[in-house]
Amino acid sequence: MSNTTENKKLSDIKLSVLDLVPILEGKTIANSFANSLDLAQYVEKLGYNRYWLAEHHNMQGIASSATSVLIGYIAGGTSTIRVGSGGIMLPNHAPLIVAEQFGTLETLYPGRIDLGLGRAPGTDQLTARALRRDLMESVEDFPKHVQDLRTYLGPVQPNAxxxxxxxxxxxxxxxxxxxxxxxxxxAGLMGLPYAFASHFAPAALHAALKVYRDSFTPSDTLKEPYAMACINVVTADTDAEASRMVTTLYQAFLNVIRGTANPQKPPVESMEGLWDASEQYAVQQMLRYSFVGSPKTVQEELQAFIDDTQVDEIMVASHIYDHQVRLRSYQLLAEMVMKV
Structure with a gap:
């Protein structure tokens, strides 16, 4: 089964936010939490659909390790936007615990909570071993654990x-x-919505979307396939300004390929001298789906992305050091897509 063949317009696409809760160089983790809540409140007013937080551990530049706690913090400070996980790394948790946490969140903030699930540990192997409740289990248990969660969160079974x-x-x-x-x-076999991490792993995007749509089986919760792609967007009033702002993102992914852990750094005038040719190539390959520039530049590139993928929703990550500039980027994107 496949999605409709009619081309989607950019204005038809829902916009959402992925927040890694970056720890900024020279700032505190408390600053990061305050910035995340402020951003969530801001994009809610702009009409964004979801605000997701991602589970990472033992990373000096990311403060979203206690993901379900932060989801409650963001949901409690907003009123309409959906809040969820992008995602909870299921190998780190007992499904029952996840069900209780998200059942609590849904009870507190009804109709606004999403549970996105990943099968990677979201950290290095040493930390993964420190997190695991049972070292005999592995990512191969992921499908069973997903089904366990569907059962725990599904209809009441008094005799269970x-x-x-x-x-x-x-x-x-x-x-x-x-x-x-x-x-x-x-996701296709279970009839669940699917989100692809093209903001850092672009290579399999098209293959994954095809597999999802071709294998989709309608379920009680979803009758047609629903696909979301996460991308990087850095929008500014001019191409030159955006090109400078995106160097924060480049430095963050340079850390990734070097295996170093540093807080998020402010932008620089040029990356020359900060990376060699092979590192530049590696970073740019990982960040293939990054849309950087003025509204006119980004709008044209995003429409081409929609034409190419036919996704139903876009989730946007914006690694921008200055908080006010980050807000401005999301504002320009909303004005461009949603005509707010």
């Missing part, structure tokens, strides 16, 4: 010996996240 309280009957929407075709196939 293990029940999620809160959780049962809340029917929190479950998303499968992925950067390969594995999650795409699972």
């Amino acid at each position: 010996r293990v029940r999620a309280v809160p959780g049962e009957g809340t029917n929190v929407p479950i998303w499968i996240l992925g950067s390969s075709t594995f999650g795409a196939h699972l």
Whole structure:
């Protein structure tokens, strides 16, 4: 089964936000939390659809390790935007615990919570071992654990010996996240919405979307495939300004390929001298789906991306050091797409 063949216009696409809760060089983690809430409140007013937070551990530049706690913080400070996980790394958690946490969140903020699930640990192997409740389990158990969660969060089963309280009957929407075709196939077979991490793993995007749509089986929660792609966007009033701002993103991914952990750095005038040719190539390959420039530049490139992928929703990550400039980037994007 496949999505409609009619081309989508950029204005038809829902916009959402992925927030890694960056720790900024020279700032505190408390500053990061305050910035995230301020951003969530701002994009809610602009009409963004979702605000997701991603689970990472043992990273000096990311403060979103206690993801479900932060989801409650953001949901409590907003009123209409959907808030969720992009995602919860399921190998790190017992499904029952996740069901109880998200059942609690859904009870507190009804109709606004999303549960996005990933099968990677979201950290290095040493930290993953420190997180695991059972070292005998692995990512290969992911499909079973997803099904366990669907059961815990689904209709009340009075005779079940293990029940999620809160959780049962809340029917929190479950998303499968992925950067390969594995999650795409699972999401298709289970009839769940699918989100692809093209903001850092672009290579398999088209293959994953095809696998998802071709394998999609309607479920009680979703009748047609629904695909979201996460991308990087840095928008400013001019191309030159955006080109400078995006150097923060380049430095962050330079850390990734070097295996170093540093807070998010301010922009620089040029990356020359900060990376060599092979590092530049590696970073640019990872960031293939990054849209950088003035509204006119970004609008044309985003429409081409929509034409190419036919995704239903775009989730935007914006690694921008200055908080006010980051807000401005999301504002320009909303004006461009949603005509706010």
